Amino acid sequence: MELSSEDALRLNVLLTHELQAVRINENSLTLFALTGRGEARIALHPTGRKEQYLRLVREMLSGHALGSPGGYPLFIQRWTRMGQNSGDNIDKLLLLGEEEAVVSVAYSPKLTDELARRAWWCVQSGDNARRMLERAAVSQGEMGPVLAEYLVEHLPFETSPHVVIDTVRIVLQPGLLSSEALLRLWKRAKGDNTYYVGFLETVPDALPGQDEDAQVTALPGAMPLEPLAAAGNPYARQLARVLSPSGKRFLVACEDVLRRPADQDVARALFRAIGAYFGVSRQDPAQEHQLKAALTVAEQRLADPDADLAALLAIVPQYRAALYALLVLAEVGEFSVAPILVRTTAIGSLMRRKLEPVSDPLLEQLAVLRATV
Template sequence: MIELSSEDALRLNVMLANPLQAVRIDESSMTVHALSEQGEASVKLNPRGRDDQYLKKVRELLSSQVLGSPGGYPIFLRRWTRMGQARDNSLEQLLLLGEPEAVVAVVHASGLTDEIARRAWWAMPVADNARRMLERECVVGGSMGSVLAEFLVEFLPFETEHRAMVETVRLVLQPGLIDDELRDKLWRAARRKNSYFIGFMDALPDALPGDGRPRADWQHVAPRVQHLAQAGNPVAAQLCRCLSDRGQLFLETAELVFRKPSNQDVVVELLKSIQNYFATVCPNNDPSADMTTIVSDAEALLDVPAVCPTTTAVQEVVGEVPEHREDVRAMLALSWVGESLVNPIFARTDAIGSLMRKKIEPVMEPVLAQIAQLRGKGG
């Protein structure tokens, strides 16, 4: 049975005798690194036998010192999931085990703090951990927020997963993380990788950095429905929003992405973004409906008597601007779009690129038609 050399055991025990903040193991160089208030320290291992078996012994020593049991890590690990279930009072201990999965448990934990985020980042500085930590307000508003955002922006050109690109852009655009110059640089880069646009749509739906112009009839419509919007009518508010310069830019951006999504993740994230944008006017949710049904139901809703808050809001707007019935229908239809529209298609194919776009035409064309209507280009 492999045992730690007396030299390694001594040096590791001396290291662990000090108050430590985090431990990481570099398996390629067989080195144990430790972080403390005084800085960093390291122990170069002198393995006997196979490296993986030797590292197991090292981790058993760490577990014995931290948890009081050499077998403590795998027992505790079953309770530490990526669903944020790590106990808040154990987070600091988890960072002393030299186990990547323990660090992952920490960054997902509900009790994460800015200080623990700093230690976790030192222990395992990878993009997914940075994204998880930037989901926490305490980290975004703390000292680590800009550090993690800077890393993610620098790493973004090397990211290969489109869903991760969308998430990265959305997260780094949170207030106070990056400056306007870098934000504008990301916006320009979206011309080459349009999945970036979705991150912008999620984070800044009403403040996209591009140039936008209000729809030609904006000045005619707005004064007639703004009083309804101010009174709390969500349909009137959304109509004003869509016809404004910022709304037209959002719709233009959505159309740009929809005309050439690169893979299935981009389609799904785009549909979610559109759904979120129109969420305030969504009357109900039917995951089984296809686009034909959605458009038909939206059309029918225009003539339903004012018997609920949604129908009341619709009738107030249609009564004030009856010539904009089709705009209201388009908004209602877009509020129903979502991942469920493409799930039946994507369940049968893993196509990407032009072949995928061909397969999703039954969804894509009606959605584009609703966007065209709101951009004043409807037939």
């Protein structure tokens, strides 16, 4: 089989121009090319089976771009999806009309904002957008807000909690979304609390919301903590952080997800967020505990406080229960639920029942902090 004379002529003319990217619509049999002057298109006229004809077209494109008609080697697909394509000529991969070659560019550590623009013109997909936004050159460039807007718009259609958390985490990078868009994204969590987890992991101290909400009203009781916190007392700082309006929002969101995590990915991510947020007060920063040990450590630390903790207790003894809750939460993290989750594939209500020996006591400690005034 050969290219039709009309297609061969038009393709040869097209290849004399400086192309930026090429894509092929296999349904309409149309080739699109992005150039410095805009977009060009060629309607293809197969002389035989469509699949074979498109292979001939791609061989011609590959021969021009790479000097070989072999096209993009699909057998290295997994390699490129691991971000290992660090070649100096990744821009040439956008001239092959191969979607997997575009994915390779999106995953490349050498991706630039301009290459992201071209790759996005070739193929628009949530996975490509997420991977491209992981590159600072893109997230801080002109394409950053474009990709973030696409992800937020399509997020309601994502069915995997893991993908939802990953997407929220990525679009929360500074400068990608307006404050209004962030608030709208936050409010979606009322219908799907998986959204909260991305916020809790990424911006725990800058959660959107209105400070005048009844649940997160600023507490005058935190005022006695300010002198010690300003002097560098770590416990006073952490307690003041938790009692702040943003801290109260963190507690409310934690409670919501802890009561109803959708699956194991959500549960693990939530406990990572809890460990990161409260872990600044952990006795051994490198060691998380299972619940029973966490309770014991908290009791021991409160019974035999170090100098900073003793100083705080002397000034605000009424916060003893809150400090105990703080110390318990400081000792937990993903390790606290890992032994339960590795022994089951359960999700939903069954998984939640299995987590109750850990989640219920932690909910009690969160409630103590929320009630502290």
